[in-house]
């Protein structure tokens with residue numbers, strides 16, 4: 001099964017996509033995570049991507065398309081995969097369609113995780129992430145038990161550079177300008193599933209699984 005997650009930053013795509021990937025036993029591929037690793041390693045891709053990411057802009061399509069092309073041909077994707085944060089532009093969506101058309105597979109479902117802006121800003125500005133296992137916390141709504149440390153692996157919690165309020169606003173603007181047009185692209189193909197993402201992780205996941213037809 002090939003499932004795509006679209007939704008504004010802070011909607012909970014990463015959390016929901018990871019849980020769904022586990023449930024259906026396919027890899028969860030998050031372009032944001034791959035890029036952050038590349039930045040950490042100072043690889044060629046990381047050095048190219050860093051400036052765009054820090055100001056909340058999108059990394060150029062050719063870099064991201066190339067990255068996805070190389071990732072989805074790996075053997076762990078033979079039975080499908082979940083893409084989280086890709087595609088984010090029409091050019092990326094078209095390139096993905098071309099890649100998949102060369103196989104006997106298709107994009108099965110596209111999840112549109114919807115959350116109002118006021119909640120997104122509150123979620124993102126209070127978000128803390130574990131450097132080691134990437135678990136997410138929130139300073140008010142879901143704090144870790146040990147101050148500044150991950151409950152699961154004791155890794156250090158940090159605030160992403162792009163989770164500063166000014167950058168968050170830019171990311172939301174970029175989402176509306178460049179990614180929202182994808183919703184119609186996939187709605188026309190009858191693949192889009194609108195899921196409300198403002199309630200708890202558990203309730204959102206239940207509604208996601210039911211809507212996909214996996215309950």
Ligand code: AMP
Nearest residue numbers: 031032052053057058059064085086088
């Ligand atoms: P995310 O973790 O999905 O919020 O992504 C963090 C940042 O990585 C974004 O603000 C972009 O700068 C970059 N990024 C992630 N995915 C893409 C993509 N599909 N196209 C372009 N840039 C991306």
